[in-house]
Amino acid sequence: MEPVLALTDTQISTWVAAFMLPLFRIGALLMTMPMIGTALVPKRVRLYLALAITVVVAPSLPAMPAVNALDLSGLLLIAQQILIGAGMGLSLQLFFQAFVIAGQIIGIQMGMGFASMVDPVNGVSVATIGQFLTMLVTLLFLAMNAHLVVFEILIESFTTLPVGQGISTADIWLLVMRLGWVLGAALVLVLPAIAALLVVNIAMGVMTRAAPQLNIFSIGFPLTLVLGMVILWITLGDILNQYQPLAVDALQLLRDLVKAR
Template sequence: MLNLDLALLGDWLNAYLWVLFRVASMLMTMPVFGTQLLPMRVRLYLALLLSLLITPQIPAVPSLDMLSLASWLLIGEQILIGACMGFMLQLLFQVHVIAGQIIAMQMGLGFASMNDPAMGISVAVVSQVFTMLTTLLFLGMNGHLVAIEVLAESFTSLPIGQFFQLSTWMEVVLRFTWVLAAALLIGLPAVTALLIVNLAFGVMMRAAPQLNIFSIGFPLSLVFGLFIIWVVLGNFVGQYHELVSEVLILLRDMVGAS
């Protein structure tokens, strides 16, 4: 007859469950894996697989009663840490969405929106193009593997039972303001070019009021905006590489990984 040691079983559950909560919360909030495109069951299986692979490689976890208040606080701590890591990566994609919205509003395509199957909301077509390019580059450059590597290292640099240091967290937040400004930097060339075009139309309307500038200006602004987007996409990879490098560095600094 098989005899089960309840204490040993509890320690085993503690070792894997604490890891599972952090891993699962990050997978639920990070881009690509945390979207509606990936079924919930697949995400759960992936979280279980990563937990089984990571747990034997990390330091010993605290042994607590599963029904105690300290255990519930520890669960909330792991969920918060994983969600913050996933949210940090999610902002990388939202920066390009905001940049696409800025360009679309300036070129007159703000009304042209489509459903984003990943987020379940309507976004501008230009934003959707930028999102698809960012997703392909993120997967093509193994950004998901780097994120999982940082997640595994976080259990060593930020062990279970230890929370973010306030000074480190504030430093990361202050440094992340550069990443938020990247949306304006991405859309600035197109916005500047379209502003010059609109100023030119304003001068033409002032010089020749009899011209129907609205029927002429809107198609020209749209065509010129598409041309500017084509030019901007030529340097899209370089801008993305610089931005994703900064985000991954901030992610490592947030958890104290080397």
């Protein structure tokens, strides 16, 4: 008689946990992070990518706890991995939203607040300058291989934050407090442009007081728009020096969240 392969419930649970638990953390990150977790990338493609990454990295990950997928403890572990992955993706979203807010502030100041387009990432209408800065930051993020750093932190998180150990309350408060960092970073980005546009608006006000018969609305709006584009063009020359410290802070926040080195 041919030998019969006998598998115990413990062996099956170990094999399932070794693959499924990392899959949920990796999939949650890919579903929520910028670029990959947007509406531009179909959900099926994101799922295939999560499966491929899990298959590649699963043999090198620490041993996973045996779990019954239909048990309450197994469902809690799955929910925990989803929350960890989603928290990592949210911390990266904060970095990109700083540039979106900066673009919206500049657009309003230079009179282009009415010029909006549908953002395929969030599915809402945003200022065109905000969308332009988002695409620019995305290209910089990919050009500097920051996405590879994100995947490195993700794989390291299985060692520093193993399955079964959740994010502490202090880490959650750290993420919440960083919401104010987004607005502060956006203000730092647009401060030179706001100051220059403020000088232009003050000059328009002086011209109105000096020559009341001058139709300031006929020349003020196009002049502010043109000068705003020139100021934006000048400030883009220093965008790399503004991008680097914010990217370092965003990646450090991601490391602090999962207690990575």
